Amino acid sequence: MKKIVILLCSLLCTACMAPEKIIEMQGISTIIGFDLLDDNTYKGTISLLQFDRNEEKTSVTLSADGTTNKQIRQKLEEQTSHDITSGQLRTILFNKNMAETVGISSFLDTMQRDSSISDLIFLAITDNAEETIKNKNYEEYPEIGSYIYQLLDKHEKKEMLVNSNLHDFITTLYEIGIDPTLPMIKNANGVAPSIDGVALFKDDKIVGSISLINTLYIKLFTNNKAFLGDITVEIAAEELEKRGMAELNLPKSDIYKITLHPIKYKGNIEIKNEELVHLNAMISVSTLELQPSTSVKNKDSLNKMEQLIGEALNKEFGYILEELKNLNTDPIGIGRKIRSVRKYSYLTEEDLRQKYSALKIKPNIKVEIKRTGTVD
Amino acid sequence: MKSNIRFVNAFMAFYIIHTSQIGMGILGVPRIVYLESKKDAWISILLSGLFVSLITWLMISILKKNEGGTLFEIHEHIFGRLIGSIFNFLIVIYFIAVHYSITISYVELSLTWGYEGVYEWVWVLALLILTIYAVSGGFRVVTGVCFLSFLLTIWLLFVVYRPLQTINLTRILPIMTTTPSEIMKGVVKSSYTMLGFETLFFIFPFIKEKNKLQLFSQIAVWFTTILVLITTVVSILFFSAKELEKNVWPVVSMISTVHFSFIERFEFVAVPLWILVIFPNLCITLYISSMGIKQIFHIKQKYGIWLISIIPFICSFLITKRVDNNYFFDQIGKIGFFLWFIYPIFLYGITIIKSKINTRSRRR
Numbered sequence: 001m002k003k004i005v006i007l008l009c010s011l012l013c014t015a016c017m018a019p020e021k022i023i024e025m026q027g028i029s030t031i032i033g034f035d036l037l038d039d040n041t042y043k044g045t046i047s048l049l050q051f052d053r054n055e056e057k058t059s060v061t062l063s064a065d066g067t068t069n070k071q072i073r074q075k076l077e078e079q080t081s082h083d084i085t086s087g088q089l090r091t092i093l094f095n096k097n098m099a100e101t102v103g104i105s106s107f108l109d110t111m112q113r114d115s116s117i118s119d120l121i122f123l124a125i126t127d128n129a130e131e132t133i134k135n136k137n138y139e140e141y142p143e144i145g146s147y148i149y150q151l152l153d154k155h156e157k158k159e160m161l162v163n164s165n166l167h168d169f170i171t172t173l174y175e176i177g178i179d180p181t182l183p184m185i186k187n188a189n190g191v192a193p194s195i196d197g198v199a200l201f202k203d204d205k206i207v208g209s210i211s212l213i214n215t216l217y218i219k220l221f222t223n224n225k226a227f228l229g230d231i232t233v234e235i236a237a238e239e240l241e242k243r244g245m246a247e248l249n250l251p252k253s254d255i256y257k258i259t260l261h262p263i264k265y266k267g268n269i270e271i272k273n274e275e276l277v278h279l280n281a282m283i284s285v286s287t288l289e290l291q292p293s294t295s296v297k298n299k300d301s302l303n304k305m306e307q308l309i310g311e312a313l314n315k316e317f318g319y320i321l322e323e324l325k326n327l328n329t330d331p332i333g334i335g336r337k338i339r340s341v342r343k344y345s346y347l348t349e350e351d352l353r354q355k356y357s358a359l360k361i362k363p364n365i366k367v368e369i370k371r372t373g374t375v376d
Numbered sequence: 377m378k379s380n381i382r383f384v385n386a387f388m389a390f391y392i393i394h395t396s397q398i399g400m401g402i403l404g405v406p407r408i409v410y411l412e413s414k415k416d417a418w419i420s421i422l423l424s425g426l427f428v429s430l431i432t433w434l435m436i437s438i439l440k441k442n443e444g445g446t447l448f449e450i451h452e453h454i455f456g457r458l459i460g461s462i463f464n465f466l467i468v469i470y471f472i473a474v475h476y477s478i479t480i481s482y483v484e485l486s487l488t489w490g491y492e493g494v495y496e497w498v499w500v501l502a503l504l505i506l507t508i509y510a511v512s513g514g515f516r517v518v519t520g521v522c523f524l525s526f527l528l529t530i531w532l533l534f535v536v537y538r539p540l541q542t543i544n545l546t547r548i549l550p551i552m553t554t555t556p557s558e559i560m561k562g563v564v565k566s567s568y569t570m571l572g573f574e575t576l577f578f579i580f581p582f583i584k585e586k587n588k589l590q591l592f593s594q595i596a597v598w599f600t601t602i603l604v605l606i607t608t609v610v611s612i613l614f615f616s617a618k619e620l621e622k623n624v625w626p627v628v629s630m631i632s633t634v635h636f637s638f639i640e641r642f643e644f645v646a647v648p649l650w651i652l653v654i655f656p657n658l659c660i661t662l663y664i665s666s667m668g669i670k671q672i673f674h675i676k677q678k679y680g681i682w683l684i685s686i687i688p689f690i691c692s693f694l695i696t697k698r699v700d701n702n703y704f705f706d707q708i709g710k711i712g713f714f715l716w717f718i719y720p721i722f723l724y725g726i727t728i729i730k731s732k733i734n735t736r737s738r739r740r
Contacts, residue, residue: 002509005505005508005509006509008505087641112622115488115489115490115643116490118632118635118640118641119629119632119633120632120633120635163542167542167633168542170616170619171614171615171616171619172616173616174616174617174618174619175547175616175617175618176617225541333546336544336546336547337546339546340546340547340549340550341549341550342550342553345550345553
C-alpha cells in the first residue's frame with residue numbers, strides 16, 4: 001500500500017507539467033520597443049538572442065503591428081521559428097512622441113499581469129524605438145538588448161539615474177503626490193545609443209525633461225542610498241573677495257571651478273505650513289578638482305567656501321524647482337510628504353496639483369567638505 | 377490508560393498551531409486588510425492578534441473544564457448525542473471547505489506562476505494523495521510534518537531584507553486616520569489568515585504536559601501575529617496604495633524583487649517552496665475532519681480520510697475560477713470568524729452554566 005502511494009506521488013508530482021523548454025528552441029527576447037502608428041495601432045520591435053552556434057548572427061530583430069501588447073507578440077511569433085519568451089526581457093522602450101500624447105500606462109497592465117515579466121525590468125524613452133533597436137553600433141555585447149540593459153544598469157548603480165525599473169515606475173505612477181521619471185535614450189546614426197537626460201512625467205505623460213546631472217536634486221530627497229554623481233560648481237572671483245577670502249592669496253582667476261564627490265547625504269522635506277515647504281539636505285563631500293589649484297587650510301575660510309558652494313547649489317536647485325512647478329510635475333514627492341501630515345491627509349490628487357503650482361519651496365542644501373584628497 | 381505513543385510534547389503545540397495558522401492567507405493578507413482599513417491595516421492585524429490570543433486562553437479554559445476531550449467530544453457531552461453530532465457534522469464540513477480553499481488557492485497561485493494550463497484536478501489529486509499518505513501515519517506524523525515545515529520555510533522571512541531597501545516611510549503616515557469601524561472590518565477580513573488556532577480544540581488530548589500548553593500556544597499565536605504584522609507593514613511601505621489594492625498576492629510580488637546572482641527570479645523558487653508551508657495546513661484539516669467523521673459515524677479514521685478526500689477532488693472540477701474562488705475564501709473567512717472568534721465565547725458561557733448545574737445537582 002505504502003509503496004503504491006509513494007509511486008503514485010512521485011509520478012504525479014514530477015510528470016504532469018507543461019512541456020520542457022529547450023534552449024535551442026527559444027527565442028529569448030531581451031528588449032521590446034513600442035512606437036505609435038496611428039490612434040489605435042502600435043508597432044512593436046523586439047530583439048531576439050540566438051543560441052544556435054551554427055548561425056553567425058547573434059541576434060535578430062523583428063517588428064509587427066497590433067493593438068495590444070500581446071497581439072503584437074502573437075504577430076511576432078508568426079515571423080520566427082523560435083518560441084518567443086519574455087523571461088529574460090530586460091528593457092522596454094517607449095516612443096517619446098507616444099509617451100507625450102497617449103501616455104504609457106496602458107502598456108503597463110500586461111507587464112504587471114504577466115508573471116513571466118520581472119518587476120526589475122527597465123523602462124526607457126527614446127525618439128524612435130524601432131530605429132534604436134535596429135541600431136547596430138553597440139559595443140562588444142552580443143545584441144542591442146544586452147547593451148542597453150548594461151547601459152541603464154551601470155547608470156542606475158554608479159551614476160546619476162533615478163531608479164527606473166518597472167516596480168519603481170508603477171509605484172510612483174500610482175502614488176498620490178509624486179510623479180515618475182524615466183531615462184531617455186538618444187539614438188544617432190553611426191554611434192551606439194546613449195543616455196540623454198531624464199524625462200519628467202505628469203501622470204503617465206511626458207511633460208518635460210532635465211539633464212542627467214540635475215537628477216541629483218531629485219535623488220537627494222527620494223532615495224537615501226543612491227549615488228549622487230559628482231557635482232561641479234562655479235564660483236565667481238568677486239564673490240570670494242566679497243566674503244573676505246582675498247587674504248588667502250588665491251591665484252588670480254575670474255572664475256573658480258570646483259568638482260566635488262559626495263560621500264554621504266541626507267535629505268529631508270520639511271512641511272512648514274500649507275504654503276511653505278523647506279527642502280533641507282546635507283551633503284558630505286570630498287573635493288576632487290579645483291581650478292585653478294587652490295588650497296583652503298584655515299577653518300574659517302573653509303566654512304565660507306562650504307557656504308558659497310551651498311549657495312550655488314541652492315540657486316541652481318531654485319531654477320529647477322521653478323521649472324518643475326511650471327510643468328506642474330512633482331518628481332521629488334513633496335505632495336506625498338504633505339499628505340503624510342495629519343492635517344493635510346484629506347487632500348486629493350487634484351488638490352495637490354493645484355496647491356503645487358502656488359507652493360513656496362525653499363531649497364536649503366548644506367555642503368560639508370570632509371576630505372580634500374591627498375593634498376589640502 | 378492510552379499508550380504513550382499517541383502523545384506529543386507540549387512545545388510541539390507551538391509548531392502545530394503556528395504552521396496551521398500560516399498558509400495561503402499570508403500571501404494575500406496585506407491587500408485584503410488594506411482594502412478595508414487602508415494605512416491602518418497594521419492596527420487591524422494587531423487587534424486581531426490580541427483577539428486570537430484571548431480566544432486561545434478561553435479555549436484552553438473550556439478544554440480544561442471539560443476534562444480534556446476534543447471539541448467533538450465536548451459537543452456530544454454538552455448537547456447530547458444527536459444535536460452534538462449535527463454540530464460536529466457542520467464543523468467537519470467547515471474543515472473540508474477550508475481544506476479545499478487552501479488547496480485551490482495554492483493551485484491557483486502555482487498556475488499563475490509558471491504552470492499555466494495544467495488541469496486543476498491534477499494538482500489537487502497530487503496534493504491529496506500526499507496528504508492522505510501523511511495523515512494515515514497518525515497524529516505524530518502530522519506533528520512531524522508541522523515541525524519540519526516550520527524549519528524548512530522560516531528562513532523565507534529573511535527574504536524581506538530586499539524589499540526593505542526600497543520602502544518609503546511616508547506611506548504609512550499619518551497613523552489612525554481610518555475610523556474604528558473600518559479597522560474592525562479589517563480585523564474581520566484578517567480572520568482567514570489568523571485562523572488555524574482552532575486546532576487547539578482538537579489536539580488537546582494528544583498533548584503530554586497540559587499545564588504548559590497555555591504558554592506554547594500563546595507563543596505560537598503571537599509569533600504568527602508578528603509575522604503577519606511584518607508582512608503587512610512592509611507591504612504598505614513597499615507598494616503605493618493603488619498598486620497594493622490591485623495585486624492578488626502582494627507578498628509574492630514583493631519577493632519578485634529579490635534576486636541573487638545565481639537565481640534571477642526568486643519567486644519561482646518561493647512559489648514551489650510554498651507547498652511546504654501549506655502542507656501542514658492540509659494535513660491538519662484532513663486529520664481533524666476525519667477525526668470528526670470517526671466521532672459521528674463510529675467508523676475507522678482510515679475510511680474517513682479516504683471518504684473526505686473525495687470531496688475536494690470533486691470540487692476541483694467545479695470551483696476553479698478566480699472570481700468564484702475569491703467569493704469562496706471570503707465566505708470561509710466569514711464563517712471561520714463566527715465559528716472560532718465568536719462561538720468559543722458562547723461555548724465558554726454554556727460550559728460554565730453547565731458545570732454550575734452539575735455541581736448543584738451533585739449537592740442535592
